[in-house]
Amino acid sequence: METLVAYMNEERIGEFIKLANGAHEFQYDARWIESPIGRPLSLSLPLQYKKHASSNVINFFDNLLPDLSEVRDRIVARYQAESRQAFELLKQVGKDSVGAIALYEPSEDSPSFKQLDYDILTDERLEKVLSAYKTNIPLGMLNDEVDFRISVAGTQEKTRF
Secondary structure, three states: OEEEEEEEOOEEEEEEEEOOOOOEEEEEOHHHHHOOOOOOOEOOEOOOOOOEOOHHHHHHHHOOOOOOHHHHHHHHHHHOOOOOOHHHHHHHHHHHOOOOEEEEOOOOOOOOOOOOOOOOOOHHHHHHHHHHHHHOOHHHOOOOOOOOOOOOOOOOOOOOO
8 A cells, every 4th residue: 555645725635545456546635634734635535534535536637647647757757656656656756736736755855835835947958849849858857857846737838937
């Protein structure tokens, strides 16, 4: 069994679980359910104390990732992910997934957005990212960079600046 801890706006909301048999579950944290700001991740995953164990779990989390297989392959290659499956990819890039959801391994510190880090986008960097599109490197994922952000999922390739 493997677990990723889900956070929304720095609040722990629950756990995304991959069982040994490959099935997936999601368990809301009781404090999130009881919180005045607690809300469901999706209409298909309503707030409840019981674990969600339906296909709705993997469908929701899979949709936090890009649709294009080339992009998923690139994530696998860059991070040596175990597979192209959603759980394995989210272990690598889930800290910056779509919307307010962030996924961390249990051993990692919880997120803090009190101080934001950023890099100034230079003309040289912008040129490298845009040139990468001509060489079939998806989403501006440059080989010489270790930091990867993916905040826009979907069929089309998108890079966030």
